[in-house]
Amino acid sequence: MYIESFKIDGFGIFAGAVVESLSPGLSIFMGDNEAGKSTCLEFLRVILTGYPASKAAIDKLAPVRGGSPGGSLVLRTDGNKTLHVTRKPGGLLKNGGLLSLADSDGHPLKDSGLLQAIFHGISANVYRAVFGFSLYELQTFDTLTQGNVSSALYGASFGPGLTPPGVAQQNLDNKMKRILAGDKNSPSMADYAAELEQLTDNIKAVTARHEQYDEFASELDKKRSLLTEQRGRKNGLDKERARLQHRLDLWKQWDDWRKAGKELESLAPDSALRDALPEMNTLAQHKSLYQNAVNSQSELSASLTRAREEKNHFLHSLGEGWDCARIRATDRSLHQAAVNNINRANDEIECARRAVDKAEPAIDRENELLQETDLRLKSNLASSSAKNLPLMALGLTLIVCGFALLAAYWRFDVTALPVTETLALPISPLSGCLALLCGVTFLAGGLLRSGLEAKRYRQEREYLQKRRDAYALHIALQKQAAERMQGAEKRLCAAKKAWNAYTEGLGLGKDLEPATVRAALVSMEKFLAAEAECGHLTKILAENSKNQEALRAPLQELLVRLERLPLLYANGEPDWATTLDMLLKDAQDASDRHTKIATRKQIVEDALRRAADKTPLEEFLASFSPDEEAGLMRNRSDLEGKYAALQEAEQEIQGNIAVLDHTVKTLSTADDLAELRQRWEAVQEALRVMCLDWARHALAYELIAQAQRQFQNEHQPRIVRDVSAMFKSITGGRWRGISVSLADSSLNILPDHGASLSPESLSRGAQEQVYLALRLAYIKNHARQACALPLVMDDVLVNFDPTRAERTANALVQFTEKTGDCPSHQILYFTCHPHTVDALSKAAPNAALFRIEDGRIRA
Amino acid sequence: MPELAPEEKRIKPRGFLTVRYIHAADLHLDTAFYGIADVRLAKLLRKATFTALDRLVQFCESEKPDFLVLAGDIYNQEDCSIKAQLALRDACLSLQRAAVRVFLAHGNHDPLSSRLATVALPDNVTVFGTAPESHVVEKQGAVVAVVHGISHERAGESKNLASLFSRDQAHDCFQLGVLHCAVTGQTGKDRSYAPCSVADLRASGLDAWALGHVHERCVLSPTPFIAYCGNAQGLHINEEGDRGCLLVTVGSTACESKFLPLGQVQWKTLAFDLEGAANVNDVEARLTRLLKDAAAGANNACADIVARVTCTGCTALDAQLRNTDLLQTLKGRLAPYAGSPNIWLKDFRVETSPEIDREQYLLREDLLGCTLQRIDALSKDRAELQSVINAAIGGRTPRNASTKNLLAMHTAQLDDEQRLLLLREAERLCIASLSPSARSCHT
Structure with a gap:
């Protein structure tokens, strides 16, 4: 396979450079420094194997003189077919740019693996190191000893269609790394290892706790036994405390009983007072009467005095000769009848006078109204019966005219009545009726009064009649009043006569005014009333004295008996009521106190009797002593102290039991250890699976490596022979050849005589000759199994002496020709040295020469 | 060792009265189960040991045996489980109310020295000391049995305790030995715990032996009747199947034993055949069926099954089964299988093979x-x-x-x-x- 042509669209200093008609053999590209030789070499490597996987490196290859980045070349394959390869930067870095393939007709080829198949396991790095290299790259042997390069070089011979062993091993190695590193679905081995370590620690810790179960459970049993014991002791103390408390309670009851007895004894002096309580209560019932009597005494005395004075006063006002008996004998009732008669007559006269006086203005008013009404009536009756005579006459005229018109029309068939020569009155039923209607209307307007007018006139007349009747009535009433007044005046005279007779009968003299007589009679009445009041008050005063004495006497006697003195007022008088109250209160208090104490004593005694049970009460009571309480209290205090200590200890034990019980229960039901162990087993299983997976990949790797070594052992001698022959030829037999150790991949140079040398011991030129021979031998070996790939070299003969350069040129030219099982290879040689061009041209006179100048290439 | 057929257990008639006793051992109360990573499952298993004890008490109350023998390892000393000893005491109190005598011999896991002094057992319990001792059992005024026994003094008891036993010649009646021991040939690694042989046991002249220590139930000899009742609850994946105690009826002519199940949790290895399984759905369907079949095949005494699933067979999913969380995902989806009984998946063993020609x-x-x-x-x-x-x-x-x-x-x-x-x-x-x-x- 060789490059038939190439076109640089935009790459470094090249823009639109085209090279055509390259031969399948040697082509020489001559150019000065910085003319673009290295750029051209890089262009060919990039188009064939891809852009570097670094953006910075791609940027260095960007066109500086315009043009679309990238370029294309045409390959002619061994089957004499052409393949157009175009590559431009872009896409994913790892893909090496955007590659497009096309056949000879320009039809795109979708099989992107075609180029890969042609290269047959030669990767970009391998191509750069072995097939397309510069002087600098030639000078290092490292690139040839790397596993991938070695594998790639052997790959072609390993077997058609097989993945190069280096690639296969690399894939296996990557898989092994992935197995250990894990992925998003599974943790890494390091993660598992860390988890396992953590689990182991946790299991140890939890196991240690679980191993303490017996200890905890035993301690729990002990604590529970201790608690039972403590509770037993506490119960004993409880009973003792209850017994002590009971005795203490009984002692307190006994003490109360004893004190109640003493208190009752101390109440003995008050017995007389308590005994007198019923008598005092009886006296207290009279106390209100007594109190009322005392309170009303002074007032009653004063009232009696006033009544006596009034009696004397009224008696004196009657004059001499009057006394009580005479007054009582006087008939005072007649006086009143006489006075009543006079007064009645006077009243009647006065009443009649008022009636007469009242009737007079009414009569006058009625008279005036009567006259006015009468006059109005008279004036109405005097007017005409017709209201409007002309109007009536006009009405009648129009009625006649109407009839005349109708008659003229109907009887005489007259239709018009000429009035003037030009004016004629139309005669028709209409004009006749119109005239009749107007006549009736006017006649009605002038007719006699009637309707509302007549009604009003009638009412006026009726009103006048009523006024006349009222006037007559008032006249009659006035007359009756005058008559009544006269009768009353007569009765007054008679009453006055009777009065005079009466006053004379009383011995008061004649012609006394009724007021005078009435005053005398009032004095008599008042005298008699004062007399009655005096008697009444005297009686009440006597009753008062009796009521006061009813309290005072027995109370006084009681005080003497109780040897007490009454309470006194400020004036030194005894205050019997307050004294009674005080006595009563003292007696009641004494009685209540006594009753209360006695009751209390009885209750306590009853309780003690019950407590004594079958023991006789006296004996039981005798078992107590006043000093016993102190002993009991002391004992109880000691007991309380012991009880509190026991309770505190019990609480502490209960706390311990709760903690232990919780621990034991937790341990009894805990799944933590089992879960940890299960997880530990699960992690171990995952690790086991992971390790076995890793191991089978490692074994596969080893198997391939061993097979590869075996394979190389079988094929290596031929390559070594090729290298040796090529190196011997270049050096003109100065060196016998090389030897390669498969064990450590070391390379040794075999001199014509003596021990082998390392390449480093050779001169620079000789080293480069060895490396070139190695590359050519590898390339030859690769080509035996696969397609021959084009070689691109950049001034690799610089350091060769002219003789060896000439021999090398010959060797290169031989490489472009088919020899034995090795196909021909295309070589594109870039140089800036004319002598190199000469050497190559001499070896291959037909070699094409291209000149590179400032980014342009020409044949 | 498989249990012998009833006809093989026949013994010569000796003329003694009918005696019935329950023989239990190795309860291992509150023990931690190894190989268990699931917390819920671990809790269930730990509770299961106590459930086994409860069931034992219930059997005693319902079967009304003449006595109960406990042949050691009732709890684990190393676990320091107070709960276990208290549970034993409570069970004995229940048995006291049911008028059932209890003979207790301590074993290597619960040696006599490990007894908590403060956890007192009731009067109906006879705890054997560190020297052989015998106690008579009376029925209707007549001595019907003599029970001999000895307890381990310490955890590492290495003496042949069986050789210390001898028949009580004063009583011509059924005589039973209670011992926690390792009979030669019955144990693997731990042969050092009170080792003895069947011959030693026979030499004592006793009519029957109630043994503890071996967790697998087995009858070593029909005459004399020598039996391990096995443990009351399986403790790990290698202790599969029913676990419980033996109700032994000593008739005039024979000793017959009846197994009473105590363990509510059973361990089981389930073979999971993935031959030809092509996709995850297929695997899930097969696993569901496997669990369903396992639940259907369990007996009534079993409330929970803890299973190891061993995947076998040649499958294209081999690599996926090994290199991904597929099985763990399926475990999360399907287990615990809520049925009768429930099925817990302890782990998976992947023993499948890829579809390659080795x-x-x-x-x-x-x-x-x-x-x-x-x-x-x-x-x-x-x-x-x-x-x-x-x-x-x-x-x-x-x-x-x-x-x-x-x-x-x-x-x-x-x-x-x-x-x-x-x-x-x-x-x-x-x-x-x-x-x-x-x-x-x-x-």
């Missing part, structure tokens, strides 16, 4: 052929295989000490079979890695 690959002269030839050579040389595995692991182990230790620990425990399995899986990886070729260049 023989042709072996004949190739390229690197792939070279690799397969190397693998074939290693599969025949186990020492070399171990050496290569060690080199592979040692050569690629990261420098991180923790990771290094973990890788060393988990890969050092591999046995020959596991190494071969690892080699086969590595072979598949080699094939997948080398063919088809991976694309590494930018082209």
